[in-house]
Amino acid sequence: MSPRIRIYVGAYGSGKSEIALETALQWAKTREKVAIADLDLVNPYFRSRESLTELARAGVELLAPPGPLAGADLPIIVPQVRGAIEDPSKHLILDVGGDDAGSRALGTLAPYVEGQPWELWMVVNNYRPFTSDLEGLRATIERVEGSARLKVTHLVANPNLGPDTDRDLVEAGAARIAGFAEALGVPLGAVVMTADIADQMGVTELYGVPVIRLSRRLAPAWYEDPSRLSDSRDRRAQLIKPPLMR
């Protein structure tokens, strides 16, 4: 069993919250006293605190600002987070905000984390602007480690283009991120993909690490493929004469 504290960091929008939620729900099946701490102080929408009901149903404790404060853009870390870090009976997932700005919240907790069994997993999507090549990733890791005051122990490959993701894209991305891991000397912890692509590929492991099957929990219910919207650049052509200045 991996150490009882798993921390997810990464660049903005790399998929940390979705993966943290999935991990919490998986851990809840085999471990006692699982908790997830929402440390996202930088992102106003799509935070793990939005999955309160599903987490409660699975018996996962959510450590996040309570009540109306959950909807605020205030830098709140609830005191229960430090309690859970220091409680050896708790299995704790820390969902940290993006980039070095988001990791600053983790930096304030680093002194308490250091004495405990922990791993720091850096989520990487090579289809995001600043982590598409090795140099960009190296710079991002340095910035994140600087403000987190902890070293990255694993990379998590989360290659995706949102609704445009397909099997080829995942395979190519996972290979690329596995290459980054080797070049950086940081082991790969997991490869993430949606359940349907994992089924298409017929894999539960890739590059010697487990595949995390993801369902997008934080996407809105109405969400649909944006390619169905027509291209606004062609719109002028089909205009009929608008009436003028009546």
Add this chain to the structure above:
Amino acid sequence: MEKLLMKGSEAIAEAAVRAGCKLFFGYPITPQNEIPEYMSKRLFQVGGAFVQAESEVAASNMIYGSAAVGERVMTSSSSPGMALKQEAISYCAGAELPVVIVNIMRGGPGLGGIQPSQSDYWQATKPGHGDFHSLVLAPASIQEAVDLVMDAFDLADQYRNPVLILADGLIGQMMEPVTFRQPTERVFDKSWAVTGCVDRKPNIVNSLFLQPQDLEDHNHKLFRKYAQMEREEVRVEEYLMDDAELAIAAYGTTARIARTAVDAARTEGIKVGLIRPITLFPFPKAAFERYVGQVKVLLDVEMSMGQMIEDVRLAVHDRIPVRFYGRVGGMVPSPGEILDQIRTLAQEVSQ
């Protein structure tokens, strides 16, 4: 073209850079902070400059100054911050300065909340003091936001007028794949800019006209530009309107939710379509007017208490009844809620 997965705010900022925006002045406010943050890292890579101003008022006067010297410039904010920018936007319109402004809307009034909203339609389309219009573009996806931002810089230069990108918080915060096209090669005359007068008469960039006749003439000149925008720049998307007896009017994210509801209603045999204004000024009046006689009821759906509905009603002049459904305060309507509204109207129409 390489596809990237980007958050709306980042994509808007990158699109501006690729359109040649060299200067950005802003002040933080949720949910658009990623725009200034991105610009603060990115602009120096292209030889530009980023300034976090001391206030929204200051930032919008800085874009006035930058546009006056002929640079491509942008600022961004969210609803309450936009109210503070209005004075200088009117000055930009009066002085005929090409500026691009982004408003990522949140709920109000007052301090309101940080969740998505469309309650700045009035503020955007019937803006600040004096007689003027900004050209207002309302994207419904991250890709469309990218394309419209790139167009916005050309439109601003072409008309020498403020162009506003009006998006709800979801467009700012959502992530979608995008590609960036090459910017157009259009060259715009900027001989009016204050660039240091060597071998020419001094240029003056100003919105002050103390003689009433001069100011009236100037107003008429501005309104000839708005008339040209109404003739040439209207953009609208129509969806399943050919045989529609019911039609939804919605823009931005709400239009995408409405489309999901339209698809569901179609499977139940309800003849419903969608008209999505992309330009909010100039408003696509004709796209509504042409369905007089065909569409029996229009349903206007917004994340507000009903603002665009006024323009929809003016477009059809009471010849089609216009109903309203809206959610506010950061509540986002679900496809199911809109579908229920469509079902009720379908029943009314069939009776």
